Amino acid sequence: MTYTDYLTGEPVVDSKAPQGPVNERWDKRRFEAKLVNPANRRKHTVIVVGTGLAGGSAGATLAEQGYHVVQFCYQDSPRRAHSIAAQGGINAAKNYRNDGDSVHRLFYDTVKGGDFRARESNVHRLAQISVEIIDQCVAQGVPFAREYGGLLDTRSFGGVQVSRTFYARGQTGQQLLLGAYQALSRQIAAGNVEMHPRTEMLDLIVIDGRARGIVARDLITGKIDTYFADAVVLASGGYGNVFYLSTNAMNSNATAVWRAHRRGAYFANPCFTQIHPTCIPRTGDHQSKLTLMSESLRNDGRIWVPKAKGDDRPANKIPEDERDYYLERIYPSFGNLVPRDIASRAAKNVCDEGRGVGPGGQGVYLDFADAIKRMGRKAVEAKYGNLFDMYQRITDEDPYQVPMRIYPAVHYTMGGLWVDYDLQTTVPGLFAIGEANFSDHGANRLGASALMQGLADGYFVLPATINDYLAKNPHQDKVTAEHPVVQEVLAETEDRINLLLSVDGDRTPDSFHREVGELMWEFCGMARSDSGLRKALERIPQIREEFWRRIKVPGTGEEFNQSLEKANRVVDYLELAELMCLDALHRSESCGGHFREESQTPDGEAARRDDEFTYAAAWEFTGTGEAPTLHKEDLVFEYVHPTQRSYA
Amino acid sequence: MKLTLRVWRQKNADADGAMSTYEVDGISSDMSFLEMLDTLNEELILRGEDPVAFDHDCREGICGACSLVINGDAHGPERTTTCQLHMRSFKDGDTIDIEPWRASAFPVIKDLVVDRSAFDRIIQAGGYITAPTGAAPEAHATPVPKPDADFAFEHAECIGCGACVAACPNGAAMLFTSAKINHLNVLPQGAPERETRVLDMVAQMDDEGFGGCTLTGECATACPKGIPLVSITSMNKEWLRATRKVKR
């Protein structure tokens, strides 16, 4: 049986989502969830993997509630999680602008933005909680931008027509993360959180069908150890680094979620990848990562390419009537503010037509000349100064003088571990929050919604729902390192590490990562086709086989060894990539960030096929290279009726 | 470009370190400094040698992981992080010295990687506002004057990279500590813990073995985020105010 001959199993059902009016469901669930007596909480240990917005806020909040939290991050400090790099802002339905915003509108925009592939109950809860997040962050001292009257400022963002995005210059993620980090630091100091920095989760320990701990490696000493708990929370982020080049941090990886998947957690919608339209184009083969320019630039910048193919005149020499402001032309009502997936695909299309600019024709202009004329250079500087500086530092071009060049790049993964309304995976006791779960964004995430979701999960949702699990499983047997299952998982991990070290081949971990990444970008990137995906699915097992034959990892396992860390992450990319391609192949419709060339309207827009694909695809692992089993979760839309998205 | 690199190699915390010389060729001026080191490491791995260990993560100048002293300058010749430094700042044939942050509070772990957990402990000592989740009042309940909000933001920009300590001849962490204190102390939300915060954080900073401030200004010159030297002055003022107000 080949990998593509997957079987369809029983549907997967979200048993936790309450019924009734959508705006009452969260209250209802919180009331129905069992509570743990405050005095009993300290008897429960919860492992949290990751210290980003979701993990940091969850760790801090669970510790405040009285749980004993054991937390991990691979970075040298919890403050460095990649949430820190989010630039633009965080959405909240505060309606401070009196511009017609409401919880219901944020709910509506998010469901629609996600191209009707998200769960209504979850999205509505997210919109409700968004309001509390801002209150919480302000109380923590997050220095959001303010008006002269001392009140909070907001701005608009791609895909919506209200101004609901709160921001802290171009560093909103940094400021929100530092808020969570500081809250976490308070709990570390109080002894409620046992923090393990520079420690990477390598496997999940499941005993009697419940998640009871993890295997993790101390990255300084190389010691592989086991940690036990009553529940495990994965907040390890997305898997965009499968593509090698992405806006993710260099060390962001999929190991935690992939290992959990191998231990029984279903992986949902792995092919839903967000390609961000405004990144700095690559300069050559040496490129190690791509840098995002905040989407907020599209508020004032105008995107264009030359009308003529192969026009290689400098931008300033191309007269106005020979420029094609293609987003404004195709989507007059949203213009440059169309959602990310649409903007990215449009950029790809004009570049495919041979009208791209810059080296290799892989770029489009983002022009501020009009904005500078309208607002003055000073105002543009105040709004975007740090982004312009960053652009100039990287490209050596002055965006005040010449238009920026941008090109889409992998940015975010909407897919992730399947979770129910309580954010629990299919492994009882294993929770996934933030980008690590398949989340509330459906097939496409709106700008400034990732920060909102990460913090909603960590501060508010998980701390409420995990109680229910712990209350219903109050006296779990104590697990020790001697338990046969623990011994087995530990041995498997050690074997894998030893094998990596012993192959002593002739290729570096990076060379394999780059190879699989380029393959994925070509066949599972902005546009996907049946034939391309099949090609990728044929190639991936070959790369994997070659990997285990030719990989070279220097040094030993008992020391600080960054090559070993990298190689071990690539092992998991080589398996996850295959599942992503299979998911993309099976979903023969186009929706959100997933564009299938076979499924488009006559004018080239994505064509969703609701009759066949109104479900989340949750995949069950059956073995490396073995066809996984598909479990469908049907999506029901009672409040936002699916329509073909139109931003024209 | 062809370059000669002299890199600090140190097997582990206990071992003695020394500078080793490497030649790299085919370096593009568009490469970032870390991509240049990636190129070196790929070669070293294939030659069967131990690649150079260095901290890095986001590579967009915000996580604060990267931490190299390049030709004697923390983060190199430009005012930015190492990951945002590009090879166009160097010339073909240059010899570049690469060393780790040096301070006794930042012991070397391996090669160019140092342990900066002392910074985390300074934050743990008081670099937060006690606001348990769920207890927050409506965000607009307390307006914050824009100049105060801007002042807070300017100091909150600190990425905790430690360049200030690396550049300081005394290995002092005054700029780092002052940045957090100024960020939180100027806000109305930070007022209840204003005095204890500065006293506790400064005490922790001393306990970690950082040096004292002689106001040489090296920290502010090296800071990739432009935290100003006067930030230390503001902290001193807060500290003196707190010693007057709090009886200990």
Add this chain to the structure above:
Amino acid sequence: MARTVWDSSVGKKTVMAVSGLIMLSYLVVHMMGNLKIFFGAGEFNEYAHWLRTVGEPFMHYEWTLWLVRIVLVVAVVAHGVSAYQLSRRDIKARPSKYVHKKPRASYATRTMRWGGIILALFIVWHILDLTTGTVHSGGFQEGRPYQNVVDTFSTWYGNVIYIVAVLAVGMHIRHGFWSAAQTLGAGSRTRDRALKTVANVLALLLTCGFLAVPVGVMTGVVS
């Protein structure tokens, strides 16, 4: 509170700043007194005598002077001990130096420690020379400071020691005054330029003022 101050590196810096400012204000007065030498022996000696009778009849003879001396000794000791302890801490905090060295900071900033040691040694010599007369060249005459000063600056080494010390004072004040302002939290972005100017002017005035005396003796204006 005293414990908090003395135990903290920031507190010890405050001690240095306050003691430094005390010494600085003393130097200003001292320099102005010195300049009286240009008005002749009578006025200068009379001034010196007056220093001993300040505050009478409330104060007994030399009480005020001794009070000032005690304050100064406390300031010098506090300044010196703090500097010593802080320097020890600083050196310990940065045990290994960079292989690639670069000249850093301004000359005045970098020479604070050596400048301080030079000044400490100078003060000892200066007191033994002109207050107690222990190491005075020629016959030291109690109550005849004018002649004593002229004697000191009539020797080449007297001039060399003095001039080196005065230059060190200038440098020390140039960084020290501004630094003390920062330590005491008096600096701000808008005030920085003004503070630096005041520091430079003070340094220059004191250097010139103190140098005027040996130069006066050397050129024969004072004899």
